Amino acid sequence: MHPLTLFLSISLPLTLAQLPSSPRFDLTKPSYDLFRHKTLHDSTVQQSFTFDNTNARLFVSQRRNGADSSLGNLCITQLDFSGNQVGYMHLTGFGHGVSFGAQAVGTSTYLWTEVDANSNGYGTRLARFKFTSGTSLSASSPTLQKFKPIPAATEFTCSIDPVNNRLIVRYHLSGSGKHMAVYTLAAATAGDFSSPLVNFKIPTITTLGGAFQGYAAHGRHLYLLWGDSYDVTGGGVNSQVATVDMNTGLLVQGPTLTKAGESLVFREAEGMAVYRTAAGQTRLFLGFASGVAGDRRSNLFFKNATIG
Ligand SMILES: *[C@@H]1O[C@H](CO)[C@@H](O)[C@H](O)[C@H]1NC(C)=O
Numbered sequence: 001m002h003p004l005t006l007f008l009s010i011s012l013p014l015t016l017a018q019l020p021s022s023p024r025f026d027l028t029k030p031s032y033d034l035f036r037h038k039t040l041h042d043s044t045v046q047q048s049f050t051f052d053n054t055n056a057r058l059f060v061s062q063r064r065n066g067a068d069s070s071l072g073n074l075c076i077t078q079l080d081f082s083g084n085q086v087g088y089m090h091l092t093g094f095g096h097g098v099s100f101g102a103q104a105v106g107t108s109t110y111l112w113t114e115v116d117a118n119s120n121g122y123g124t125r126l127a128r129f130k131f132t133s134g135t136s137l138s139a140s141s142p143t144l145q146k147f148k149p150i151p152a153a154t155e156f157t158c159s160i161d162p163v164n165n166r167l168i169v170r171y172h173l174s175g176s177g178k179h180m181a182v183y184t185l186a187a188a189t190a191g192d193f194s195s196p197l198v199n200f201k202i203p204t205i206t207t208l209g210g211a212f213q214g215y216a217a218h219g220r221h222l223y224l225l226w227g228d229s230y231d232v233t234g235g236g237v238n239s240q241v242a243t244v245d246m247n248t249g250l251l252v253q254g255p256t257l258t259k260a261g262e263s264l265v266f267r268e269a270e271g272m273a274v275y276r277t278a279a280g281q282t283r284l285f286l287g288f289a290s291g292v293a294g295d296r297r298s299n300l301f302f303k304n305a306t307i308g
Contacts, residue, residue, distance in 0.1 A: 018197045019182070019247055021308070022164075022219025025284040027241045027253050029305035031260035036299045037290065038083030042075040045289035045296045047097035048214050048271030050111075053162035054104030056081070056278075059111065059131070060287075060298055061097035061271075064090060072096065072117025078133065083298065087133025094139055095123030099214055099271070101160030101167065102131070103185060112167065112188075114157045115139050115146060122155045124148075126169070128189070149181060149193035160185065161217045163276050166197065168217045178202045180222060182246060200249035207255045208238040216272035216284065222246050223284055226255065227269030237262060239269040241286065260301040264290035275302075282306070 040046060042065045049060040058079045067073035072095045078086040095114030103110045109131045114123020116139050128145040129137060137144065149156065153171035160167055167188040169181045181199040183192075202224075210226035210233075217223070227239030242254030261267055271287035283302040291297040 019220035022221065023306040023308045024221040024243055024252070025218070025223065025303050026305045026307045027223075027243060027256040027258070027303065029303060031258065031286060031301040031303050033261075034081065034285070034300040034302060035083035036261065036264070036297070038079065038298045039085070040075070040077040040079075040296075040298055041085060041088035042077075043294055043296055044075075045268060046270045046287060046298045047074075048099050048273075049285070049287050049298075049300065050100055050102045050160065050273050051162060051275040051285075052102040052104050052109040053275055055107060055109060057086075057102065057109055059100075059102055059109075061100055061113075062296075063097065068121075069096065070117075070119060070121040072114075072121045072123065072139075074113070076100075076111065076131070078131070079298070083300075087131075089131060089133065090136040092136065092138040093117050094127070095157070096121050098212075099157040099159045099170065101158050102162075103128075103160060103189070105130075112158050112160065114155075115144065118155070123157065124155060126156050126158055145191070147188070147191060147193065149183070149188070150179075153179075159216055159273070161219070162274060163218055163282060166217065168215070168222070170202075170215060176201065180246065182217070198246045200246065203244060203249060203251050205242055205251055205255055207240050207242075208257075210238040210240060210269065213239075213269040214271040214287070216274050217246065218274045218282065218284065220246050221252070223272055224255075225269050225272045225286060227258075229266050229268035229289070231266060232268075237267075239267075239288075241272075258286060260286050261288045261290070261299050264288055264299060265292065266290050266296070
């Protein structure tokens with residue numbers, strides 16, 4: 001055997017960068033408003049949001065009114081890009097809603113969410129189902145496709161890179177913390193999780209201490225969001241964003257303070273997503289909840305300046 005062949009056969013699975021290079025968002029550049037102060041179907045804080053990029057639809061998750069968060073009962077509101085309500089679904093026993101994805105199938109949207117909430121209200125599998133406005137689904141519904149991409153993992157959430165059609169899975173390994181694995185959306189839809197494009201432990205990142213609030217991916221980069229409401233910080237801004245290179249698993253920018261929506265009441269960082277406009281501008285969206293208890297509002301901002 002040629003020595004190089006031996007070298008490659010040993011080192012390829014561990015070291016080869018699997019995701020092609022791509023520009024990354026510059027987190028130090030300003031954020032712009034998509035909308036502020038929009039109501040969702042239920043009145044709790046938003047948890048996250050996602051775009052069906054093909055059909056230009058926006059979906060926002062929140063805990064259902066009156067439901068303890070340990071139940072994992074979620075509401076998904078569909079909004080137009082001005083923030084007007086278009087529809088909603090109720091999900092029973094799914095999870096916390098910290099991240100989810102939307103996949104176009106023709107003119108339909110299929111959602112990818114966590115499901116089978118554990119006693120803390122976090123999903124223990126992923127589910128895929130058609131968004132059908134005005135309907136409710138329980139975690140035991142036979143219409144759900146369910147997946148456990150990493151058999152040893154105990155909790156899952158996901159996100160979709162809508163530009164590159166990849167499923168980004170964040171999972172918890174007991175004793176080893178949070179990891180990310182990336183799959184082609186085609187393989188994931190077929191239930192094939194045998195060949196992740198990358199699979200790595202999220203690096204330890206020293207932040208100002210805000211709660212973890214969401215993630216999104218575009219190309220080879222993963223974006224992470226942290227932050228607490230003004231109720232928790234006593235009025236200070238501690239929302240931060242950071243970029244991780246998914247080929248190396250290393251931090252490449254941040255954590256950077258973001259003051260997007262600084263003047264909002266309450267202002268809790270809640271969710272991230274990527275969207276590419278019809279004109280071809282790719283945007284990294286940051287979400288924030290605002291307003292008072294019983295009347296929380298949705299606010300979305302985006303960054304679009306890139307490096308590389
Ligand atoms: C980002 O979007 C804003 C608002 O639409 C626009 O003014 C700006 O030119 C865009 N910047 C880039 C780099 O695309």
